[in-house]
Amino acid sequence: MSIIILGIESSCDDTSASIIKNDTILSNVIAGQKVHEEYGGVVPELASRAHQQNVIPVVDKALKDAGLRPEDVNAVAFTRGPGLMGSLLVGASFAKGFALARRLPLIAVDHLQAHVLANFIQEAGNTKAVPSFPFLCLLVSGGNSQIIEVRSHLDMEIIGHTIDDAAGEAFDKCAKVMGFPYPGGPFIDKYAREGNSEAFEFSKPRI
Structure with a gap:
């Protein structure tokens, strides 16, 4: 049985959404934030506001790029931290709302553990070797x-x-x-x- 997961990442200044089927990425959409350029670094309050503007279009495009509909999703994963509090809150709130509306499992993901486990993700049509434990x-x-x-x-x-x-x-x-x-x-x-x-x-x- 195939499992399709919608992943949402909003720990800093990029709003990202990805669709993964089992261990293979079907789509990955990222929206950056140019608003921080004039300040020379990420401004947390501006970042959270930009996430609010970006999260729905980014998720919508991720689903379309994967050729799927919201009802095709089996679970929702989101970044729970570490990261900027306001930015994390936007991603978590959207993920909870999406999952609640469709009665889907909700998976809270540690940001840093996700970086490690990204080594195991495959891309469609491009199989790669993965590390063996430990x-x-x-x-x-x-x-x-x-x-x-x-x-x-x-x-x-x-x-x-x-x-x-x-x-x-x-x-x-x-x-x-x-x-x-x-x-x-x-x-x-x-x-x-x-x-x-x-x-x-x-x-x-x-x-």
Whole structure:
């Protein structure tokens, strides 16, 4: 029996909706938010308002791209955290309303665990190898830089993490200081490739 899940992600400034059938992605729609560009970073209040505007069109397009109707969905998953409180609330509220109206199971997903488990998702027509348990996962996402021991889909342990700025935070702060437009990460990455990797000596990371 095939299981079709509508996934909703709203932890920061992107409103995302995806349709997954068993372990295969049928559609994935993302709406960004240009409103933050003039501030050089994400403004939480503006992010939550933009999510309210984007969530219905994004879900509608995800269903259409997958060739499905709302009544074809068997369950709804949403990001419960970590993330920006207002942004999370928009995604959670929509997911709860959608599930309640159709009497569907509701699945609350940990944002960081989802990054790890994304390694197991397949794309239609493009089968890839997946890791076998146990394995180590380097998670570098926004405000998080972690090394995680993954024993099973639901058994994970953080065995190391940064004690100062995460990689994403460092990118954003450096970009803002240097006057790059938001998001500044791609500019940092571009110019770093053109620089001298031996110019500075950095301490070695330890666990």
